Amino acid sequence: MKDALNPEATSFISQSELLALGIKVRKGTAPSDRGGDLLQRFIEVPNRLVIAYSSDDESLCNYITEHWSALDGMSGKWCDIYLSMLQMSGDEDVYSAMSDLRMLPGGEALRVNALPIALLWSAGAAACISLREFSTSKADLTKFFRHIFQFLSEINGGLTGGDEEALRSTLVSALPKVQPLSGYSFFVENIEMNDHKYIADRGGVVVGAGASAGNIIANYGSQLNSFDLPLLASQLKQLRGALKKNADDNDSTHDVAIGQIATAAKAAEAGERGEVFAALKNAGSWALGIAQTLGVSAATEAIKHAMNS
Amino acid sequence: MNPVRKIAVVGLLEWISKNKPSVKSLSGLDRERFMEHVTDYELAKGINTISNRNSDLWRKWESTHMYFFENAHSDQEALAAYD
Numbered sequence: 001m002k003d004a005l006n007p008e009a010t011s012f013i014s015q016s017e018l019l020a021l022g023i024k025v026r027k028g029t030a031p032s033d034r035g036g037d038l039l040q041r042f043i044e045v046p047n048r049l050v051i052a053y054s055s056d057d058e059s060l061c062n063y064i065t066e067h068w069s070a071l072d073g074m075s076g077k078w079c080d081i082y083l084s085m086l087q088m089s090g091d092e093d094v095y096s097a098m099s100d101l102r103m104l105p106g107g108e109a110l111r112v113n114a115l116p117i118a119l120l121w122s123a124g125a126a127a128c129i130s131l132r133e134f135s136t137s138k139a140d141l142t143k144f145f146r147h148i149f150q151f152l153s154e155i156n157g158g159l160t161g162g163d164e165e166a167l168r169s170t171l172v173s174a175l176p177k178v179q180p181l182s183g184y185s186f187f188v189e190n191i192e193m194n195d196h197k198y199i200a201d202r203g204g205v206v207v208g209a210g211a212s213a214g215n216i217i218a219n220y221g222s223q224l225n226s227f228d229l230p231l232l233a234s235q236l237k238q239l240r241g242a243l244k245k246n247a248d249d250n251d252s253t254h255d256v257a258i259g260q261i262a263t264a265a266k267a268a269e270a271g272e273r274g275e276v277f278a279a280l281k282n283a284g285s286w287a288l289g290i291a292q293t294l295g296v297s298a299a300t301e302a303i304k305h306a307m308n309s
Numbered sequence: 310m311n312p313v314r315k316i317a318v319v320g321l322l323e324w325i326s327k328n329k330p331s332v333k334s335l336s337g338l339d340r341e342r343f344m345e346h347v348t349d350y351e352l353a354k355g356i357n358t359i360s361n362r363n364s365d366l367w368r369k370w371e372s373t374h375m376y377f378f379e380n381a382h383s384d385q386e387a388l389a390a391y392d
Contacts, residue, residue, distance in 0.1 A: 037334040038377065042322040050316065082319050100313075103320040103354065123326070229355030271356045 046122050046158035047079040049148075052101055053116035059136040060116050071145060078152040079120070102274040110274070120148065122158030127167065135176050147174040227302055232276065233268035235296035236261055242294050243287060257287040264302075280306035312373035313366075324350045336378055343374045 042048070053060050064071065064083070075081055101107045106119055106126025114130040121127070134140060151170050155163055240261045247254040260279045267275035280303050288307070291300040325332050325346055335343065347370045351359035358364045 037336040038318070039322055039325060039335045040333060042319075043326050043333065048319070048323075050319070082316065097314050097316050100316040100320060104316075104323060227355070230357055271354060273355075 045080045047152055049079050049081045050119045057116045063141045074149040099272055108274050125159045125161045143174050229268045231298050233265050235299035236265035239291050239296055239299050242290050257284045277306040312376045313369045321350050340374045
């Protein structure tokens with residue numbers, strides 16, 4: 001089958017795909033000119049960027065389509081940008097890909113109400129930056145991306161947790177204040193590997209005048225990826241049954257807890273980790289107590305973890 | 310062809326780069342070996358349906374390998390079918 005190998009297919013976006021969307025490709029920067037292998041390039045380039053947006057984010061969408069070549073040039077050897085071609089062609093938007101995006105480092109924090117988002121990560125750290133509070137005019141988007149890529153060129157390697165404060169300062173000083181400025185969400189997390197699973201040690205900050213805790217993108221757990229979802233789904237179903245048997249008809253919080261556990265169980269069956277922990281976060285102490293009594297250890301730990309995140 | 314989204318492939322690249330450091334290239338892998346890595350990746354996410362070779366998920370990843378490494382289709386067709 002090697003004989004049939006498409007040289008462009010070794011790159012993530014083919015020149016033909018870009019040209020079909022009316023995107024100009026500078027000489028020498030066509031994906032096929034770079035050659036190599038998907039994984040090889042992924043390992044060699046120290047930072048990766050995914051820009052998650054929907055068709056509602058018209059100015060950002062247009063900016064990326066019109067200025068792909070410039071973005072690609074700006075990101076240089078320090079960062080590769082991974083784009084959705086269907087998203088760029090308008091046939092699909094970010095909502096369809098949320099579960100896949102949440103599997104990326106830092107992606108578990110993605111929430112629809114924080115879109116558009118720039119998800120930047122390296123082998124050692126991840127930053128999830130919501131553009132929600134920023135001006136997305138052409139000039140301001142240019143500033144945003146220029147400062148991110150300038151920052152990466154200056155650190156001359158992969159993002160690390162220690163870069164958190166510097167990147168924050170860079171963006172705050174670069175971005176224009178929009179009214180009302182209620183802050184934006186930003187975090188950098190250190191990523192370590194333990195038993196083939198991500199362990200993220202998150203340091204979160206909110207910047208901008210009037211910023212509040214409500215602007216922080218929820219992080220549903222540094223050990224989120226370590227839970228066995230099929231086991232969790234089974235135990236959550238068991239827990240739901242026990243909750244229904246023990247519920248007080250006069251206590252509406254019990255109804256809420258049963259609903260959250262049912263939602264979490266369904267999400268666990270579907271493999272939607274982020275949704276599991278979003279639901280468990282609101283399960284409440286009554287559900288946790290029943291889980292402990294029942295002896296469903298995975299469910300107990302997951303609820304504790306979600307409630308404490 | 311009905312491959313997985315490209316963003317899912319990014320997830321696979323990320324996982325392999327972290328968990329299988331001896332693997333440095335995908336283009337040299339035949340479909341069977343590629344699917345072994347995919348199976349390990351999906352199982353690590355808790356998605357057990359990948360173990361079923363008749364599942365949609367298995368077929369999507371097989372199509373993904375065809376797209377990237379056995380692609381004899383036009384880019385226009387790929388653009389229409391792939392993300």
